[in-house]
Amino acid sequence: MTVFDILTYPDSFLKKRTVPVENIDGAMQSVFDSMAETMYVAPGVGLAAPQVGIGQSFIVYDIASKEDGHDLHVLVNPKIVTSEGEILSENEGCLSVPDFRADVKRSERILVEGLDRDGNPLRFEADGLLAIVIQHELDHLNGTLFIDHISALKRQMYKRRVKKEMRQQ
Numbered sequence: 001m002t003v004f005d006i007l008t009y010p011d012s013f014l015k016k017r018t019v020p021v022e023n024i025d026g027a028m029q030s031v032f033d034s035m036a037e038t039m040y041v042a043p044g045v046g047l048a049a050p051q052v053g054i055g056q057s058f059i060v061y062d063i064a065s066k067e068d069g070h071d072l073h074v075l076v077n078p079k080i081v082t083s084e085g086e087i088l089s090e091n092e093g094c095l096s097v098p099d100f101r102a103d104v105k106r107s108e109r110i111l112v113e114g115l116d117r118d119g120n121p122l123r124f125e126a127d128g129l130l131a132i133v134i135q136h137e138l139d140h141l142n143g144t145l146f147i148d149h150i151s152a153l154k155r156q157m158y159k160r161r162v163k164k165e166m167r168q169q
């Protein structure tokens with residue numbers, strides 16, 4: 001398996017919308033496995049294709065505790081059908097936005113449709129951490145970062161810090 005490099009802000013690829021996956025073949029299965037390996041090594045609980053420079057619509061996630069072992073999920077061409085309620089995702093972070101965390105308003109419950117890694121249709125409800133992770137990763141598929149959901153002031157402060165760090169390198 002390959003561990004991919006994770007793109008970080010301000011890489012412009014992170015702002016692009018993805019296209020649907022048309023064919024789930026053996027090569028795509030290898031990509032799913034490499035995405036999972038990348039997520040586990042990072043470490044993270046979710047990873048969307050654009051974060052590793054792939055412009056297709058799929059995510060991997062695993063919110064199981066370390067004690068419970070891995071519980072990998074692959075979601076292809078996902079979409080949120082309905083959402084309700086509001087929850088504050090406290091101290092949310094992102095592998096593509098290093099060294100920054102913020103509180104983000106998310107839907108409390110969502111209904112998700114998509115395909116599993118074998119192309120079988122999926123439809124399920126999610127709440128709590130699972131709903132937050134899926135919303136976060138689906139944002140990536142639409143070219144949105146979690147910092148796009150925070151106040152303009154906090155976003156500007158982060159952008160200035162990143163630009164300063166880039167100048168110093």
